[in-house]
Amino acid sequence: MHRSSKDRTRQKLQDAVVAEAVENGIAAVSIAGIVKRAKVSAGTVYVHFENKDDMLRQVYLQLKADFHGCLTRHRDEADTAKMVRHLWFDMFDFVRDRPQDFLFLDYAHAAKLLPPREQAIADEYAEDIAALLRRGVDDGTLAPMQDGLLSLLLVAPAMQLARGAVLAGRPIPPELISQAFDRVWLSIANP
């Protein structure tokens, strides 16, 4: 099997999709642009994907899974305060290492790429984070509050901070990540 070659082509396509989408917006991604960037011919796309929409969907789901895997790397950390800290910093590691992929996730969310069934899979990731945080409420580390509010207070500022930095094309200074976390912690901690 010439498997490795096939995988590499797929990865080239995925990277090209991300780059095109980030540069011009998802609405403007075209097969022509993608194959030009990936240095691949048009027909090759249809060896790997059913069609353009399928390609966008698959890339999105793949990155979404990568991202969530990165965020929850330390889900087994018993000390909730530490676990939440890891969650925060791991997210910025992903953003530092794969800024384009991160932006694509951000854009794709607003582009209605997924049909309900697959959207439900994506939504489970958010629910998974919420469940992790509930552990913190149960053990008294985090303040009890309405469902979903906790993850919102934690995740929204992080995403916004990352988005801003990536768009501006500059790295996020570690001390800013740290400072932001300290402020956010004030809003979610159990006093």
Add this chain to the structure above:
Amino acid sequence: MHRSSKDRTRQKLQDAVVAEAVENGIAAVSIAGIVKRAKVSAGTVYVHFENKDDMLRQVYLQLKADFHGCLTRHRDEADTAKMVRHLWFDMFDFVRDRPQDFLFLDYAHAAKLLPPREQAIADEYAEDIAALLRRGVDDGTLAPMQDGLLSLLLVAPAMQLARGAVLAGRPIPPELISQAFDRVWLSIANP
């Protein structure tokens, strides 16, 4: 045949653009879909706008201005704590009154609709909010921190809360808005 005044037709088109974009994603808005929804003929679009992209841009800029005007309605309130509270609750008023328009703004942001020149105009709104908050730092009400962090801590959770509620199609209970504000306030207030 009955003719409505010019700006009534324009408004119908704008509403149709928003509705179509929110329903299927901005990538999928088509002239056909818009004119069907607005109950006007295809040619009418080109009476009001140069072309499809121009229409999307103008709608976006209009809504962006509306939204910012709503947020900063109480910019002259001398008591910064009160002013920030107003900012928060006025935003949710906008979301309650015009949920579709709000979602459109959210989607459009990720769709690279604007060329740099016009994007700069849109960016000034964020800078305006940041400036308002700096007043709060100067008078000791808000905690001093890195540039932009303050507005991020305030605005990101609000947007996320609103987005979630609108997508789920349910109104945001006032006490949730209030509770969220109290938590966010902990992260931005000067102790």
Add this chain to the structure above:
DNA sequence: TCCTTGATAATGAATATTCATTATTTTACG
């Protein structure tokens, strides 16, 4: 030899845009 990819061209369906015509409103002038 078989599988994957590259290059190129052709197809056609979707859809953006044009424009001559019709409808309505506003203005000007008796």
Add this chain to the structure above:
DNA sequence: CGTAAAATAATGAATATTCATTATCAAGGA
């Protein structure tokens, strides 16, 4: 006033364009 002319808005069928997709054939590597 009343009404003709001018200005403006809207129409929608016709046209132009874009672009995803398919087809074909050649080449290269395991």
